[in-house]
Amino acid sequence: MEKQVLVVFPHPDDEAFGVSGSIALHIENGIPVTYMCLTLGEMGRNMGNPPFANRESLPEVRKMELQEACKALGIEDLRMMGLRDKTIEFEDPEWLANEITKAIDELDPSLIITFYPGYSVHPDHEACGEAVIQAVKRIPASKRPKVECVAFSNDCVEKLGEPDVILDVSSVQDKKIATIEAHKSQTAGLMAGMKKRLQANEEELMNRIKYEQFWTYKFD
Amino acid sequence: MDPIDISKVQPIIDRFVGKDVYIHLETTNGAYASHFNEKVFSAGAYIRNGKINYTRGKITGDGPYRAGLKIELGWIYAEGLTHWELDAKNRLLMAGHDTDGKLAVALQISETPFE
Secondary structure, eight states, X not given: OXXXXXXXXXXXTTTTTTTHHHHHHHXXXXXXXXXXXXXXXXXXXXXXXXXXXXXXXXXXXXXXXXXXXXXXHTOOEEEEEXXXXXOGGGSOXXXXXXXXXXXXXXXXXXXXXEEOTTSSSSHHHHHHHHHHHXXXXXXXXXXXXXXXXXXXXXXXXXXXXXXXXXXXXXXXXXXXXXXXXXXXXXXXXXXXXXXXXXXXTOHHHHHXXXXXXXXXXXXX | OEXXXXXXXXXXXXXXTTSOEEEXXXXXXXXXXXXXXXXXXXXXXXXXXXEEOEEEEEEESSSSEEXXXXXXXXXXXXXXXXXXXXXXXXXXXXXXEOTTXXXXXXXXXXXXXXX
16 A cells, blocks of 8 residues: 655646556545646647647646646646756756655655656656656665656567556546546547547457556666 | 638738747657657757847748748748737747647747747
């Protein structure tokens, strides 16, 4: 049983598809979850079709969507870190790791969820995961929290093996779908197609909703 | 945003001629382009709050549209523009959305810095 969970992702909606079910389960079990979201996804390409947002209004839209998603999941401690989308890898890595260290010192999480550096495709994901790992490495090995990582690069199973943590989140799938829907500027197009497929009980998609998978980070 | 109508956008481009303005210029095919299709070469560029002063500016084409701004020692241009808006802060926002509605290019002009 965890005592405190810290989730660190760079973009609003990074939590939606692969992690929101796990977050909902932790919260239903009475475990506090803090979500550090590094940016507001200012550089997102989905604006609605026809567009209802633009490059300048998107941050505010996505901020409200993120708050809506947190409400759906029951996250009470959302920390928007004010960095800018697509610039994380250009920040000073030491500074970024320090920000994570501050949160770890304050919250003393037993579990941290982030992206697996090297296996998470988007440069912001990689830099985010890297900063978390750097921060955790500063802690003596015996005192480190567990770090469960999301990986989805095309070579992740080949290089990392199968994920070692698989969670059945079907009991909270309504909350998960509500979370995905909350990010509607980014997911509305996708959801329209997905709803039909879910109604048809399409197995592969159902499994993506019902199960979430993580790779526990192996230090050294 | 509205689909571009040159007769509406050109006068707004002209409004900024000879003024110190801030530019947002961006092109992208998305951070996932080569993840979904390894044959795709992912490329993009981004300038936010470049301070410039242009002597002429023009939007042209049959749609998608192209816009060029002539600056003292050179040029700024964007192609693939489909939508525009003069927002509440009097900033000219132009963007190009692909067939899925995803932003592929943006050129924006403002007399005050973008946040």
